[in-house]
Amino acid sequence: MGDSLEERIAARALRYVVEPPRALDPVVDLASPAELQAIFDQAGSLAFADESLPVDDDTMVDAVDLVIKHSVHTSHPRFINQNFAGPDPVSVVGDWLGAALNTTGATFEAAPVFTLMESAVLSKLGRFAGYVGPGSEQIPTLPPGLFCPGGSTATLYALQLARHRLRPDIKVSGATGEQFTLFVSAAGHYAATKSAALLGLGTNAVVKVAADERGAMIPDALDAAICASKADGQVPFAVIATSGTTVTSAFDDLNALGDISEAHGLWLHVDGCYGGSALFSPTHRHHLDGVERSDSFVWNLHKMMGMTQQCTALLVREPALLADCFALRADYLFQPDKLHAEYDSGDRTFQCARRIDVLKLWLAWKHHGDAGFAARIDHAVAMAEHAARRIQASDGEFVRVTGTFTNVVFGWVPPALRPLDLSPASIGQLTPEVHDALHTLAPRIKGRMQTEGTAMMGFQPIEGLNTFRLLFMNPEVAPSDVDAMLDRVSQYGDELVAAGQP
Numbered sequence: 001m002g003d004s005l006e007e008r009i010a011a012r013a014l015r016y017v018v019e020p021p022r023a024l025d026p027v028v029d030l031a032s033p034a035e036l037q038a039i040f041d042q043a044g045s046l047a048f049a050d051e052s053l054p055v056d057d058d059t060m061v062d063a064v065d066l067v068i069k070h071s072v073h074t075s076h077p078r079f080i081n082q083n084f085a086g087p088d089p090v091s092v093v094g095d096w097l098g099a100a101l102n103t104t105g106a107t108f109e110a111a112p113v114f115t116l117m118e119s120a121v122l123s124k125l126g127r128f129a130g131y132v133g134p135g136s137e138q139i140p141t142l143p144p145g146l147f148c149p150g151g152s153t154a155t156l157y158a159l160q161l162a163r164h165r166l167r168p169d170i171k172v173s174g175a176t177g178e179q180f181t182l183f184v185s186a187a188g189h190y191a192a193t194k195s196a197a198l199l200g201l202g203t204n205a206v207v208k209v210a211a212d213e214r215g216a217m218i219p220d221a222l223d224a225a226i227c228a229s230k231a232d233g234q235v236p237f238a239v240i241a242t243s244g245t246t247v248t249s250a251f252d253d254l255n256a257l258g259d260i261s262e263a264h265g266l267w268l269h270v271d272g273c274y275g276g277s278a279l280f281s282p283t284h285r286h287h288l289d290g291v292e293r294s295d296s297f298v299w300n301l302h303k304m305m306g307m308t309q310q311c312t313a314l315l316v317r318e319p320a321l322l323a324d325c326f327a328l329r330a331d332y333l334f335q336p337d338k339l340h341a342e343y344d345s346g347d348r349t350f351q352c353a354r355r356i357d358v359l360k361l362w363l364a365w366k367h368h369g370d371a372g373f374a375a376r377i378d379h380a381v382a383m384a385e386h387a388a389r390r391i392q393a394s395d396g397e398f399v400r401v402t403g404t405f406t407n408v409v410f411g412w413v414p415p416a417l418r419p420l421d422l423s424p425a426s427i428g429q430l431t432p433e434v435h436d437a438l439h440t441l442a443p444r445i446k447g448r449m450q451t452e453g454t455a456m457m458g459f460q461p462i463e464g465l466n467t468f469r470l471l472f473m474n475p476e477v478a479p480s481d482v483d484a485m486l487d488r489v490s491q492y493g494d495e496l497v498a499a500g501q502p
């Protein structure tokens, strides 16, 4: 008897994890939507007919091979495109094991081991964030937080908690008609605004506070914005500090923001989705000094730490507030008289069923230890420093625009335009011709990378000008990968200019 379909698929998945694409392997085998549909027509089609008949195993395996071939290889060291990359292999298989044991984390009854694992990991994360002391209980019945399906959802929950602390009656009676406001830096993530819309606060409730050149919130501007909001008769209720902004990896000054939040009696939430993992590194954790003063803290372990998507912890300083805010005590699920009901976590959150996102993190953390996690962060920063040095030494071919910690934002300048100042403050002074030439080059260079499969690098507008962004987290990235990626930018840029484009 041959292998079953699931064994054949699992063997391919395992081989991919153990021997992922590297070096000169393509990062992506790009195909257009129409080409992809035509390619999959050779393997049973992507679409489902109105009546779909079972597909034989060999065709299914052909389809799996095509899925692998045409997916973006995010573990490839030349995928430096977004703030996730380089999944930890132990985490990948941990995710599979969690799926194989298919359960929900809502109750101890259905997830005895995972309930304790969540508590153990949250307790440890809580110690890193200073929410609980070093000698505190290692597997508490009420851990200092919960796992959430992603950073945006955790932001929503944090803001719900913040409003609940101020106006607990809204849970039962609904909106009061007051105009609540919350404050986040202009460089902060849009999850704040989406959450405000979902909470019925309205997107206008989000006050974008000015950030400095690096992307960190200006504390005086926050204080002024809160005072202005109060003077307008609005009800400020929360401040969101960002630890590691998406584009420049800037860290807000948590002590300064803590002082201001305390003075105004506001909830301080820290968006550490990206940069929260700096806490693992004794060398870099200073970026989050003051985090222990915050009320909540969201930490995406699926970003810098390479856990598979998604793996998000929401830490809260007062964990009892979670049940107060979310619990409805469904008597068919959270029966108080069943065995070990005091460990049930499901009523402390909005969700009913919850994925087991902790197992992969628990396995990877036990495997690497604290020192292994710290090394991952230190390596990422070292690669950013290498990139910055290369850019600095390029005689004006590459120009650093901004970026701190693990992020390096830069532009490529055609020979005829060198030297060029691309600091954010000077971008507005570029002539329209120079601006347009640079602005259209970045997406075209990126397009060449994708078409040829040589690399994937992010780009985004800074002050309206498209610039490249290198951001590091994958431990497989070596200085030679950074060099190779900059070489590709240089090569494609030269070729586009020589061809008279744009």
Ligand SMILES: Cc1ncc(COP(=O)(O)O)c(C=O)c1O
Pocket: 083, 149, 150, 151, 152, 153, 189, 191, 242, 244, 245, 246, 271, 273, 274, 300, 310, 312
């Ligand atoms: C700073 C920051 N906050 C929040 C988020 C949202 O996290 P998620 O994608 O898990 O919803 C991101 C995602 O990139 C982010 O960079």
